[in-house]
Amino acid sequence: MSLMELEVERQSNPVDMIEYVAANNDWSFERSGDDEIAMTVEGKWTDYHVSFSWMEEFEALHLGCAFDVRVPEQRVNEVTKLLAAINGQVLMGHFDLWRQEDVIIFRQSLLLAGGAEPTNRQVEVLLASALDTCEAYYQAFQFVIWSGMEANRAMEAVLFETVGEA
Numbered sequence: 001m002s003l004m005e006l007e008v009e010r011q012s013n014p015v016d017m018i019e020y021v022a023a024n025n026d027w028s029f030e031r032s033g034d035d036e037i038a039m040t041v042e043g044k045w046t047d048y049h050v051s052f053s054w055m056e057e058f059e060a061l062h063l064g065c066a067f068d069v070r071v072p073e074q075r076v077n078e079v080t081k082l083l084a085a086i087n088g089q090v091l092m093g094h095f096d097l098w099r100q101e102d103v104i105i106f107r108q109s110l111l112l113a114g115g116a117e118p119t120n121r122q123v124e125v126l127l128a129s130a131l132d133t134c135e136a137y138y139q140a141f142q143f144v145i146w147s148g149m150e151a152n153r154a155m156e157a158v159l160f161e162t163v164g165e166a
Contacts, residue, residue, distance in 0.1 A: 014061045014118050018052045021123045041131060043067075045138040048131060059113045063093075065106040065130045067138065071097060075145050079104070082144050082151035086137050089159075092129060095137070104141055106134050 018037050022029040029039040035054040040047050046067045053062045071079050079097060083104075087094045093108030110118060110126055136158065143154040 012117065013054060014112060015052060015054050017118045017120060017123055018061075021120045021127075024120070041127075043131060043135050043138070045135060045142075048134055050127065050130070055109075058109075058111075059116075060109040060111050061118060061126075062109045063107065063126055063130055065134055066103055067134060069104060069141055069145060071102045071104065071145055073102075075148075076102075078144050078151050079141070082140060082154060085151055085155050086140065089155075090133055093133060106130055 013034055015031070015035055015037050019029065019031060022037070022039060027039050027041065029037055031037045035056070036051060038049070038051040040049055042048075046069075049066045049068075051064045053064070054060075055062050076097070076099075083095050083097060093106055095104055095106050097103075098105055108126065108130055110122060112118060140151075140154040140158040143149040143157060144151055149157070
């Protein structure tokens, strides 16, 4: 028997914990099925459309965080360069360009192998990390898509840190 064939009885659906955390934080959400929940979270730059999906076959809780920005065909190559640059900086998760809809999405998973149950703290950190990452790079996507900036210049602009006070 391989390790993948070992079945573990799970106490609850991990999406139930997401619903619990969302309700405790007064976040509006929509539970579209047993294994999926979606919410909209207000950010500094835009609203983020967040969905959590339980992927039983991988024993993973998948988070997808998208924002309303469409990538025009003429900017796809430069956005792809930007994605590579950003993903090289991000410790957990990654950005993708979904060509079916030409939208950018941040994806990250929480592995819950062996029957592990997510804690409310893990859920909060997973969501906060995703939102922080999206907020950190949102402007870079705007610079490349709408201002016509090159990916490397957009990265320099968003990673610019000020020192001291004026």
